[in-house]
Amino acid sequence: MTGRFEITFPLILTHDASFRITFTLESGDTLEFKQGVYYLQGDNGSGKTTLLNMLALTVGRIGGAAGPDKGTIKFDGETYNAKSFNYIRAAEIREKSFCIFPQKAFFLPVSTRDNYMILNGSDRQKAASFSAHEYPDLLSGGQQQKILMDIVLDEKKPVWFLDEPLTNLDAERRHYFWMTLQKAYQQELATVFFIDHWIGEKIKDDKNFEHLSTLRVVTENRQKNSPPNIDSRHIEIFENNDPQDFFGRQIQQIQKEMSANNRPS
Numbered sequence: 001m002t003g004r005f006e007i008t009f010p011l012i013l014t015h016d017a018s019f020r021i022t023f024t025l026e027s028g029d030t031l032e033f034k035q036g037v038y039y040l041q042g043d044n045g046s047g048k049t050t051l052l053n054m055l056a057l058t059v060g061r062i063g064g065a066a067g068p069d070k071g072t073i074k075f076d077g078e079t080y081n082a083k084s085f086n087y088i089r090a091a092e093i094r095e096k097s098f099c100i101f102p103q104k105a106f107f108l109p110v111s112t113r114d115n116y117m118i119l120n121g122s123d124r125q126k127a128a129s130f131s132a133h134e135y136p137d138l139l140s141g142g143q144q145q146k147i148l149m150d151i152v153l154d155e156k157k158p159v160w161f162l163d164e165p166l167t168n169l170d171a172e173r174r175h176y177f178w179m180t181l182q183k184a185y186q187q188e189l190a191t192v193f194f195i196d197h198w199i200g201e202k203i204k205d206d207k208n209f210e211h212l213s214t215l216r217v218v219t220e221n222r223q224k225n226s227p228p229n230i231d232s233r234h235i236e237i238f239e240n241n242d243p244q245d246f247f248g249r250q251i252q253q254i255q256k257e258m259s260a261n262n263r264p265s
Contacts, residue, residue, distance in 0.1 A: 003097070003158040003191035004076055005033040005055060011071035013054060018222050021047055023071075026214040026234075035190045037243045039209065041200050042235040047217040048195045049103060049163055051235070055193070056100050056161045057090040099153050103163040103195075105144040107136040116151045141168035149177060155184035159191045166198045171261065175254045182247040192243065203238055208246055212239040 008030055011023040025031060033055075040048045053059040055073060057080065073080045075093065094100070107115050113130035129150075136147050145168055153160065160181075166174060181192070203209040215235040222228045240246050 002076060002188075003035060005191075006072075006074040007031045007033075008072040011051075011054070011073070012069045013050065013059065014069045020220040020222075021050055022218045022220075023047065023051060023235075024216045024218075026216060031213055031237075033191060033193075037192045037194065037240040037246065038212070039194045039196075039199055039203055039238040039240070040235055041203075041238065042217075043233055045231075046233040046235050047215075047219065048235055051215070052161045052163060052193055052195065056098050057094055058100065097157055097159055099157045099160040101148065101152055101160070101162045101165050103167075105136075105141075105148045107144070107148075109135070109137065112136050112147055112151075115147075120151050120154065142170055142173055145169055146173050146176065149180060153180055153184065155180075155187040155189060158188050159193075160184070160189060161193050163195045164197070165194075166196050171254050171258050175251060175258065178247050178250045178254065182244065182251065185243055185247065203240075206240070206246070208240045208242045209238045210240075212237045 009023060009025050010029075012020065014020045040051070042048050050059065054068060055075075068081060075097070078089075078093075079085065080090075108118060110118070111130070111132050112134050113127055113132045115136060116127050116130045130147075136144055139147065145165070149165070165177060169177065181189075185192075213236075215237065217233050217235055219231045219233075220228050
């Protein structure tokens with residue numbers, strides 16, 4: 001099955017010997033993500049973004065050994081920290097299979113067309129739809145979010161990592177976002193990871209979301225001549241196995257909101 005992750009815990013990442021983050025399951029020692037939508041809920045600083053970045057191969061030791069210092073991550077049966085895995089293979093997987101929507105919009109100081117060509121220039125016909133004169137850093141936050149969606153979200157890729165994609169979006173752009181997701185899920189998109197406070201307000205009463213697992217996350221900061229600073233938090237993971245229904249209801253709700261806003265007073 002395309003887009004399948006298998007994780008063995010404890011999952012440990014160490015950075016510069018001064019920072020260490022450990023993920024463990026409250027129950028069991030393995031977790032599987034397959035086709036569907038997964039929502040990560042937790043306090044700010046609980047490690048949600050770090051976990052997604054580990055799955056997306058954007059943090060961890062890559063080159064000779066990739067991924068976590070302990071524990072394993074497998075994507076479609078391929079283990080990140082196997083001896084044969086290196087930074088070239090990591091780049092190939094990202095290019096072929098992953099769309100990564102970061103928490104903060106990042107653009108180079110060039111036109112939107114050049115940003116597309118540099119960040120995701122796999123479709124020259126699509127590149128022509130971007131402006132060769134407009135610079136994204138001069139746009140509003142909501143406009144930047146939409147440009148970033150157009151650049152990084154590719155319906156041909158099976159896994160999307162979405163880190164607060166709805167921030168700063170008005171109703172029209174939220175509608176565009178859900179339409180983009182719905183269209184992609186009808187094509188190659190199989191697995192979606194979400195971090196977003198807006199969705200967190202929705203899932204409590206959503207019949208299609210079920211609690212999948214709880215992660216305990218321990219961070220350790222060690223500074224010279226100081227005792228270690230240790231913090232423990234939790235991440236709740238929810239799974240939705242009927243994404244099309246979820247996407248459709250978001251679209252309908254926003255359409256009603258837009259109609260109400262456009263109605264003469």
